[in-house]
Amino acid sequence: MTYPSSSGAAASNKPPFSSPAVTSPIAIASGLVQHDLVSPTDQVVILGVIEDFGSASVGDVMVGLDGHADPAGAIQVLIAAGLITADLRAGLLDQHTMLTRATPIDPDDDPSPSAPGGIMPISGDLPDDVVALSVTSLQPSVLVSPGSARRALGRTGALRRPGVYILLSGAQVYVGMGSDVGRRVANGSQPIADVDAIITITDAHDGLSEADALVLERIIHTRVSAAREVALVNGTPDGAPVSSNRYEELNLLAAMACHALAREGHLFVNLSPRMVLAGPRAEVGRLAPLRAFDETPNGEVMELAFGKGHMALACRRADDDWLLLRGSDIRLDCVASANASVSFLRAAWHNAGILELAHDGGSYVLTCDMAFASASAAAHFVVGGKSKGRGGWQPIDTGLPAPAL
Structure with missing residues (x-):
């Protein structure tokens, strides 16, 4: 598609916006931009590419405008018209610049600008006794693709960011992450064959760090494992060091993403909406059955003293239990x-109520019996770092009056 008035964009020394779109008046009539560089079809194509993924790179949109004499100029027209916005974090527009939909602005409305993260601040003055609470800026973007589209995901602008992916193959599933999740899916060699569907979960505003994605990977892995609908082919990821507040935000992001997957029938279809949103309290196999307050567990009871008068108790049921x-x-x-x-579990269990602050504020207190695969793993969690392992645990005489467990 060509336009007689287009100045073209072929010259290598031209700036991105050398087209007439810079100075030409732009009007909108009947929902369509009126400009020589943008036909109704062009507008629908540009907005359609962006809507398909929630956001798209300039390069992706230009591919959609294949044959256009000045696709960058057409993109600028829609930016100037207020239909799309460009994330110019680097100060320049290039093929990697991300584009998102925007509501056309009426100059008479004088809306307040958006706050970081896409949160619209409250306009006007608030009374002295009214407080505006902060909310998370994370918003999930969930894409579902057929396995045949795997290679194409590496070229998808909306996936050139940290995120989590889920590969589905019949009754098997693989959960992973990538700092460039689209490229990781496209180029990875995950141990799962005949992938039927690919699910990717990112933040719509590209607000996840690589560490966030590692935490989100473990959260999603835990949720998939607890649902018991498919068999995971990979073990529990390590996660990453995370604060309780950040874990809470990432768990909320996961809850919204899982709710969308359940609603569309992809995963978590056997759970109630409440269970999908809440997620499991702990990872599968971690939480022991309830035990009466005066019941001593079966096995050898051991104690670990640390810090200033702190004490932990554990029951050795087997060398690996x-x-x-x-x-x-x-x-x-x-x-x-x-x-x-260790850091991940502390944040997760604090949010689940499994860890509570002691009355004196000097430690946390465990509210449930929790399973570990070794003495050193249990000690590592208790003391928050490497310890003496098995040697740090000392047997206690369970024939004496039972301690308050």
């Missing part, structure tokens, strides 16, 4: 030697 008992003290902070899983 240790139960950290409720009432145990848990050090507040992790040290530098702590692995990512």
Whole structure:
């Protein structure tokens, strides 16, 4: 498609916006931009490419305008008309610049500008006793693609960011992450064959760091595992060091993404909407059955003293089966030697109510019996870093009056 008035965009030394779109008046009539560079079909194509993925790169839109004499100029016309917005974080528009839909602005409306994260601030003055609460800026973008589209995802602008992916193959599933999730899906060699469907979960505003994606990967993996609808072919990821507040935001993002997948019948279809949103309290196999307050667990009860008078109790049921008992003290902070899983579990269990702050504020207290695969893993979690492992646990005489567990 060509236009006689187009100045073209072939010259390598031309600036991105050298077209007449810079100075030509732009009007909108009957929902269509009136400009020589943008026909009704062009407008529908540009907006359609963006809507397909929630956002799209300039390069993706230009591919959609294949044959246009000045596709960059056409994009600028829609930006100037207020129909789309460009994320100019680097200060320049290029093929990687992300484009999103925007509501056309009526100059008479004088709307307040959007706050970071797409949250619209409250306009006008508030009374002195009214407080505007902050909310998370994370908003899930969930894409579902057939397995045959795998290679194309590496070229999708909306996926050139950190995120989580789910590969479905019959009754099997693989959950992974990537700092460039589209490219990771396209170029990866995950141990799952005959992929039927690919699900990607990112933040619509590209607000996830690589560490966030690692945490989100473990959250999604836990939710898929707990639903027991498909068999996971990969083990539990490590996650990443995370604060309780950030975990809460990422878990909320996961809840909204899982709710969308359940609503459309892709995953979590056997769970109630409430369970889909809430998610499991703990990872599969972690939470032990309820135990009476005066019931001593079966096995060898051990104790671990640390810090200033802090104590943890565990029951050794087998060398690879240790139960950290409720009432145990848990050090507040992790040290530098702590692995990512320790920090993740602290944040996750704090949000689930499994960890509560002690009355004196000097430690956390475990409210449920929790399972670990080894003595060192249990000790690592308790003290927030590397410890003496099995040697740090000392047997106690369970013939004496039972301790308050």
